[in-house]
Amino acid sequence: MVVRVGIVGCGTVGTGVVRLILENSHLIQQRTGIRLELSKVADRDWEREREIEVPHHLRTTDYREVLENSDIVVELVGGKTFAKQLILEALKSGKHVVTANKHLLAEDGKEILQEAQDRGLFLGFEASVGGGIPIVKVLRESLSSNRIKSIQGILNGTTNFILTKMLEEEENFEEALNQAKALGYAEADPTLDVDGWDSAHKIAILSMLAYGFYVPFEEVHVEGIRNVELLDVELGKELGYTLKLLAIAKRVDSQVEVRVHPTFIPSDNPLAKVSDVYNAVLLEGDFVSKVMLYGKGAGSHPTATSVLSDILDAVKFMACKEGHPQRFFWSSEKLEINKNFYSRYYLRFDVPDRPGVLASVARVLADYNISIASVLQKEKVCHLSGREGQPIIPLVILTHKAYEKDMKRALEDIVKLPVVEGNPVLIRVEEEVY
Template sequence: MRVRVGIVGCGTVGTGTAELLLKNGHLIRKKTGLDIVLTKVADVDWERPRSFEVPHHLRTTHYTEVIEESDIVVELVGGKGFAKQVILEALEKGKHVVTANKHLLAEDGKEIFLKAQEKGLWIGFEASVGGGIPIVKALREGLSANRILNIYGILNGTTNYILTRMLEEDMTFDEALAEAKRMGYAEADPSLDIDGWDSAHKITILATVAFGKFFPFGSVHVEGIRQVDLLDVELGKELGYTLKLLAICKRVDSEVELRVHPTFIPSEEQLAKVSDVFNAVMVEGDFVGKTMFYGRGAGSHPTASAVVADIIDIARNIAGGIRALHPFYWEEEELHISSNFYSRYYLRLDVPDRPGVLAKVAQVLGDNGISIASVLQKEKVCRMAGREGQSVIPLVLLTHKAYEKQMRKAIEEIKNLPMVEGHPVLIRVEEEKL
């Protein structure tokens, strides 16, 4: 069966997708029996250099030509405005859609999926999370018999690279970010990555797939790594932890925690060993237990591989006359977002080096129902912080599990203690077997 495919947007991923379809089209035919033909590629600038030269007869500057001449429209423009227009126009004209647009799906996905459902059309979005890692397909198909309990993800290569350099090379955040830019792993403006928004978009999409429910993006708790101090990375290592920007989707009864923040995880865990620009996702199902998916989370070829996998799946469905299904067709209505997380905490305070300080801090924590699990030895912390013999020293505590609201209230009270200087450093600790 012949299936026509057109691409709107020929940047890094669009170029890789065109290259893959043209170079491996014969292999796809052998493996699937499908004749997937690239008909048109639209972009506003065909003069800029690319890693692969799209043949001239396939080029256009008009996205409407792509829609008219395709059975499957691949949107790889990015952003929300124009990309959304392209997708909705394609669906209105009866064309199936493949997209890698995490930003758009996380924030406006419900409108798009409902339009596709109304029209009986497929939307492929594997490439929106994890680049070449087939995590969406795994959740939708391989793990579909399971009730999903937890998802833990390292979903952004830029932040993982920065934290790896800080951990292994004793770089400050600014030094590691500068190196990431030199290596081409960070954009000139890396805010979406280092402030956690990229990971938040991705975990929102995974939660939608896992639970068949659209969670408003504004309900996700998001913290980035911009304020991470090398001292805390080193102290965490001393305590047996590795710091990662972790995206968490955790189900507790009828509540779902959706959060992205710097997180200490035990250094012996598999996720802790995921370094540099690599991504990984750990999914726990009620029957399968824990499974882990690992690979490159970005880049032209890995992401193009995921895009083309969606194209092949949709082409098979077209050939087989299979009814389109979308994340909401089995929606779990009773689930709602919880912001009162239940976690262990790492707390670092700058306090005077005198008796009685720890007792006062412990009293505030105790009054809020939070118990201290351990205190890092003062001499070791002072030596690592270079504050031996100084009047103000770091006090480092690890708590037992507590609720977020309790901890936030305690922090506000601790900040007001006269002996506490500066702003407390608070990092969550996840210790269930990841």
């Protein structure tokens, strides 16, 4: 069986897909009986250097040539405006589509998913989350028999690299970020990564697959690591925790939490061992219990591997779609986004080193039904003086579980206390036994 594959966008991932098809087409045919044939590859700039020379007869600058000459269209241009136009045009032309566009799927994907389903066409997006980790296939197929209780994921390699350097080499955020840029792990403008938006796009897609409803992206709670201080990474380690930028989705009854933020997890949590640019996803199902997937979350070759997986699934779909139409799981239940999380909290306050300070803070927490689990007060003196010229020290409080709204209100009152200097630090804690 010969299938024509056309690609729009020949950047890092697109070049990897071209190389994988050209170099491994014989292996793919041996294993699957499918011969993939590159039809056309569209890109605006054919002068830039690439890891492989794309044959001249395949090159074009007009995406319409890809649509006209392909059975499967692969969208790898990124962004939202043109990519959405391209995908919808391809679907309306009767073409199956594979995309790695997390941004588009998370924010505008409902229309695209519905268009593919209404037209009986395949839409693959394995490469949109986790690079070479097959998390989309696991949720759509392997665990389709399970109710997913929760998803916890390290879904951005850049931020994981930065936090690893802060933890293991005691670098501050800026030092670790500059090293990530020097190694090519971070863009010149790292906003999407370090401010949490990349992870937020990915957890929105995973939540849709797990719970069967389209998550309005503006409802995703997003915090990045830009304001993470080395002191908190070190103090958390002393308390037995590792700091990660965690993407979390949890269902409780008819409510679903979808959030991204710096999170302390116990150092024996398997996600705590995921270091450098690697990604991992920890799933919990009602029958399968916990399942973890681990691997490279970005890069030309891992992501290209996921694109090829979708291409081959598209071919199988073409061969038997009459009996097995592609469906996207939309739950018949009415689910709502819950932003009032129920969590443990790590709090750090800069306070004067004198009696009665802890009691003042504890009273406010008690007013909001927040109980203290443990306290860490370091004699290490920070390089600043308080309002009365006294040395300032970090006071760390670890709470029992409390509601987010109560915690936010308590902090509003605590910052007004005369014994508290500046703004407190709040980091959520996901505590599970492994």
